[in-house]
Amino acid sequence: MSAQTAKLTSRCRACGGTLIRQVNQFVDDAGRLCWDTGFSCESCGDGGCEDFGSGETPGYIRDALLAEHGPSRLRLAGPVAGMVPVLKVLREELRVSLPQARELAGELAGPGLTGTSAEMEYLNLRLRRRGIAAEVRSDGPEGG
Ligand SMILES: [Zn+2]
Structure with a gap:
């Protein structure tokens, strides 16, 4: 893993x-x-x-971890039929309010959410369990 x-x-x-x-x-x-x-x-x-x-x-x-490896980015792999399962995962896993979850879901569908590699892989796993395809990409170590 x-x-x-x-x-x-x-x-x-x-x-x-x-x-x-x-x-x-x-x-x-x-x-x-x-x-x-x-x-x-x-x-x-x-x-x-x-x-x-x-x-x-x-x-x-x-x-x-972020200083040594740079952030990883989690994005939805394509359009999803409804954002409800996405919002559920975000609220359950990140314990955020619904408006915050909506904001994060917007980032997921757009530029992507960033965090450590393991955190993004973890969220990716949670999304996949609800049938949502997403992908994790490394932004690489911080440049200038
Ligand atoms: Zn010593």
Whole structure:
């Protein structure tokens, strides 16, 4: 399934060396949006799993993924018969109001919604389950 990884560096609390923290976001086999983080120290070998969860992803993880990979874009693959299922998916998954869902649905049908690769793949999966064809494209790393 779709997974994306980014690396952040900080200082090791144990030895003061360079600590590399790896953050991941992915859609698991059950179709859930998940994230986890782990760390390892280049100097003393300290390391391990740090944190994990599903659903809403902590901001620093999203920021790291977006900075390293750039946003992905989810768009409807073609005209849909009715927007009701689209609005349902958006309201359920993003917990937005109906006017907000309408706005987002407009973006989906137009320029596309952007987010991390795993988030867009996750929404894509939800739309597909309701019979709506959409596609995810990478915008690539941020240029100038
Ligand atoms: Zn260390």
